[in-house]
Amino acid sequence: MLSIFNEKKIAKNFDDKKIVIIFDKKNIVIMENKDILLRNNTGNKPKSAIVDGFVIRTNEFDYIQSSLTNAIEDNKFSNYVIIGQRGAGKTTLLHRLNYAILDEEKLANKFLPIMFSEEQYNVSDLTNLWEAVAIGIEDNFYKENLSDSIDEIIDKETNYEISAFNLLDNFLKSKEKIAILFIENINFFLKKLNDTEKKRLKTILTSNTSFRIFGSSTSYNDGSIDFGDPFYKFFTLIQLDGLTQVDCEKLLIKIGQQYGEEEQIREIIDKYPGRVEALRRLTGGVPRTISYLFQIFLDNENGKAIKDLYLLIDTLTLLYKSELDQLSTQQQKVIDAIARKWDAISVKEITKRTRLESKNISSILSYLEKNQLIEKVPTTTKNHLYRIKERFMNIWYLMRFGRKHDKENVIWLVRFFDAWCDESELTKRLRRHIRNLKDGNYDAAAAIDMGNTFLSCENIPENLKEELISTTNSVLPDRLLKGAKTTKKDVLSDIKTLLKNRKYNEAVERLEAITSKDIDYYMLIISAYLMQGNQQKALDAAKAAWKLDSQDSSVSITLGLIYELYLHDPNKAIEFYEKSLALPHPHPYAANRLGILYAKNKDFDLAIKYHNQAVSKNFKNSLLDLGNLYAEMEDLEKAEKYFKDAVKAKIEKSNTALAEFYIKQKRRKDAETVLLNAVEAKEEESNINLGKFYLEQKKSDFKKAKEHFTLAIEKGEIDGYNQLGRLYMRLKETDKALSTYEEGVAHNDPESAHQLGHIFASQGKFEKSDEMFGKALELGDISVVGCWVHSIFKSKRTDKLTFALDLIEKFKPKETDTAIELLYAKILLWKGDVTKSIDIVKKHIIDLRNIHEDDDNRYREFAELVEFFLLLIAKKEYEVALDMFSESNAFQLKTMLKPIYYLLMDELKKDFPLEHLKAGKELTETINDLKKEVEYLRKK
Numbered sequence: 001m002l003s004i005f006n007e008k009k010i011a012k013n014f015d016d017k018k019i020v021i022i023f024d025k026k027n028i029v030i031m032e033n034k035d036i037l038l039r040n041n042t043g044n045k046p047k048s049a050i051v052d053g054f055v056i057r058t059n060e061f062d063y064i065q066s067s068l069t070n071a072i073e074d075n076k077f078s079n080y081v082i083i084g085q086r087g088a089g090k091t092t093l094l095h096r097l098n099y100a101i102l103d104e105e106k107l108a109n110k111f112l113p114i115m116f117s118e119e120q121y122n123v124s125d126l127t128n129l130w131e132a133v134a135i136g137i138e139d140n141f142y143k144e145n146l147s148d149s150i151d152e153i154i155d156k157e158t159n160y161e162i163s164a165f166n167l168l169d170n171f172l173k174s175k176e177k178i179a180i181l182f183i184e185n186i187n188f189f190l191k192k193l194n195d196t197e198k199k200r201l202k203t204i205l206t207s208n209t210s211f212r213i214f215g216s217s218t219s220y221n222d223g224s225i226d227f228g229d230p231f232y233k234f235f236t237l238i239q240l241d242g243l244t245q246v247d248c249e250k251l252l253i254k255i256g257q258q259y260g261e262e263e264q265i266r267e268i269i270d271k272y273p274g275r276v277e278a279l280r281r282l283t284g285g286v287p288r289t290i291s292y293l294f295q296i297f298l299d300n301e302n303g304k305a306i307k308d309l310y311l312l313i314d315t316l317t318l319l320y321k322s323e324l325d326q327l328s329t330q331q332q333k334v335i336d337a338i339a340r341k342w343d344a345i346s347v348k349e350i351t352k353r354t355r356l357e358s359k360n361i362s363s364i365l366s367y368l369e370k371n372q373l374i375e376k377v378p379t380t381t382k383n384h385l386y387r388i389k390e391r392f393m394n395i396w397y398l399m400r401f402g403r404k405h406d407k408e409n410v411i412w413l414v415r416f417f418d419a420w421c422d423e424s425e426l427t428k429r430l431r432r433h434i435r436n437l438k439d440g441n442y443d444a445a446a447a448i449d450m451g452n453t454f455l456s457c458e459n460i461p462e463n464l465k466e467e468l469i470s471t472t473n474s475v476l477p478d479r480l481l482k483g484a485k486t487t488k489k490d491v492l493s494d495i496k497t498l499l500k501n502r503k504y505n506e507a508v509e510r511l512e513a514i515t516s517k518d519i520d521y522y523m524l525i526i527s528a529y530l531m532q533g534n535q536q537k538a539l540d541a542a543k544a545a546w547k548l549d550s551q552d553s554s555v556s557i558t559l560g561l562i563y564e565l566y567l568h569d570p571n572k573a574i575e576f577y578e579k580s581l582a583l584p585h586p587h588p589y590a591a592n593r594l595g596i597l598y599a600k601n602k603d604f605d606l607a608i609k610y611h612n613q614a615v616s617k618n619f620k621n622s623l624l625d626l627g628n629l630y631a632e633m634e635d636l637e638k639a640e641k642y643f644k645d646a647v648k649a650k651i652e653k654s655n656t657a658l659a660e661f662y663i664k665q666k667r668r669k670d671a672e673t674v675l676l677n678a679v680e681a682k683e684e685e686s687n688i689n690l691g692k693f694y695l696e697q698k699k700s701d702f703k704k705a706k707e708h709f710t711l712a713i714e715k716g717e718i719d720g721y722n723q724l725g726r727l728y729m730r731l732k733e734t735d736k737a738l739s740t741y742e743e744g745v746a747h748n749d750p751e752s753a754h755q756l757g758h759i760f761a762s763q764g765k766f767e768k769s770d771e772m773f774g775k776a777l778e779l780g781d782i783s784v785v786g787c788w789v790h791s792i793f794k795s796k797r798t799d800k801l802t803f804a805l806d807l808i809e810k811f812k813p814k815e816t817d818t819a820i821e822l823l824y825a826k827i828l829l830w831k832g833d834v835t836k837s838i839d840i841v842k843k844h845i846i847d848l849r850n851i852h853e854d855d856d857n858r859y860r861e862f863a864e865l866v867e868f869f870l871l872l873i874a875k876k877e878y879e880v881a882l883d884m885f886s887e888s889n890a891f892q893l894k895t896m897l898k899p900i901y902y903l904l905m906d907e908l909k910k911d912f913p914l915e916h917l918k919a920g921k922e923l924t925e926t927i928n929d930l931k932k933e934v935e936y937l938r939k940k
Contacts, residue, residue, distance in 0.1 A: 084240030087288025172210035186215025242285025344385035588619030750779035796940035822864035874937035
């Protein structure tokens, strides 16, 4: 039988998986997790692993090591207690110090390090301590019979503790050695000593004896032992706080080296810095928890922080649950009350939530505090506050057992961290644009203007750009222009040229002057009106064309598209699509649109019916829609069939679509083959797609990516400049990136100008950045407006305030765009129009509040909301901010903006003296960051 006193954990291979059996007091927990044995038991790690892997806590290590070296010279030997929560790295630091003493000749000549195992159940008094030291000396350093001698002393003498100590002290002095006792959980040992023994130990450790202690503890004060008490001043206290961002990355990279995954983990850190930083803050930067995140990042390499959080919670469930299962029913009720509150809670609130008697509450709180499950937050009154000590345990509890509102507390904090920690990702959201375009929730003319140029600020997944292109190609004006006849070359051809050159007003004036109006005329003027943004005139023109010829299926298609994409009336759209199909010469595109509409409504049977009808009428593009439809239904076999059928039918960009399908299925070899086929078939931007594919691999192939981006440029695809510039930026070859983007600008690539605007802004070259942002806008990139205005705000250029306001008012879309509206509100607030800015924010908070927990594409909107409130606090508009938070029933801002709320409470702590104390430690770093930002805003 395995003794839990001697070996706490064993590992077995079971069903070809690494199964770890964790023996923890009364519980046996079986857990599947890579290397959890070594993660939780440093003592079982080989020396090489500890020394090589020691990349954090180096400052504390260097300090203690140098102190030991100096002590040899001045004969002043210190005692240390390392304070840190579970998993903070206390044990690893002690072991590293142990090896340093053994390996460094100068230290080894003076010190004997004796490492006690974590659980020393047999050491309950000073005599036991000396017995353990004697065994340690015999087993590791000198072949003496010290333990036998102590046994004889105990048998024969009355004051055997003193005699045993003197024996060891004299022995060590004869060897000119100092024994350093490494004792984990030193507070547990001290609790076992009576007052006389404690005083005697203090005398031993502070006098010219041969003993010093390097201990560890999870807290300064566990309710019995208070290292802040003057009695314990003979200990030098070393606090291990959560890892900094730099140390977190060092640890992840080192683990990556040990597992042969260094390049992949570096890629994740480089591509998703906000995701890594969000999880660091959420977990409190505890090294042990960060080590679990390593495997999660690898398994979920393209994921988001919220998905990582769910995986981490699943990983830690058995560990946390086993700890809580050991509590009594009443203790569990108190834990539940505190955990669900999350923020620190008063005894009065605990009593109300648990309905337990107050005298019971006090004793339970005392027990939980001593056992490190909760911590007390002192106040200026007798009414102290309490919260779960290990903050991630509280988060785990809320996500595992909480109600919807409890979970939302955590989800919104993850969003807050993700948005606050990685501004580079905040400007990179394209999916919502595509979704709105597909759903008909976007002004189509504006969508065309934005086009591919929207991508210049987007850090997008593989092939998302292709999705935008294919979606944009289905927008009405482009189709109508392609379908319009050109028999009247002297007029209509010239007008088409005007439209393509974005001279919409001139084109409309020319068209309205024409007196002879046939179907070709109406089709062209409908396009012109839509591009001009006059949807009603476009509808009237389409109705006039229908009245002229109600047998023309292209006219009925046009009416259907106007109702679907512009007027958002799917029922009327369906009516005209069905009319088109009922005509003598039905238009198969009508069947395609009906398939799209029914798929959107999740009526898959009708969607499949109409797409098949479109295919039967030789509208082969529906093969791609069928592929996407079956992929959504998770019928992967049929999805692959239809994608392959589209390739055989030589549908435009069908190879690209099939490759995207393979990428989603992680069939990377198949995807590469198909992308190469796309290049051979000369599909549009196929080289660009292949180049991006090579970049997105676990091990990016920069050479091949560069080759294909260069080929794209040679083919005249100007997006190649943007992609090649991005590649150089990833390689940190800024000069090459700049020259590539400049060449792109010379070839009228708006994305290159857009990127140059960002680069120059980041370098503080605002005159150049303004020039490039302006150039991008001139080349038709309307999406640059938000970036340009945001750049002006970020750099706090008050001389450009009026320009920024005019710019956003001129170009912000008529259709609702929450991110732009919140940016507009922020600029209004900057200018001093508080009332108008607040009205705009209130209109959009509810919409923002409805973000689904898996929707990771709206962080720009959330980030704008955060910046708005920071500016509000910086301007000391406290009453306005309080009013907003007081409307929490409607907007639940306290949940959405928890760090901002506690920042406000800190600013107003004279009026609300206890409220700011309720903030958990996981918020501390973020609140401090926010304070600095507010001060910066005030200075500017």
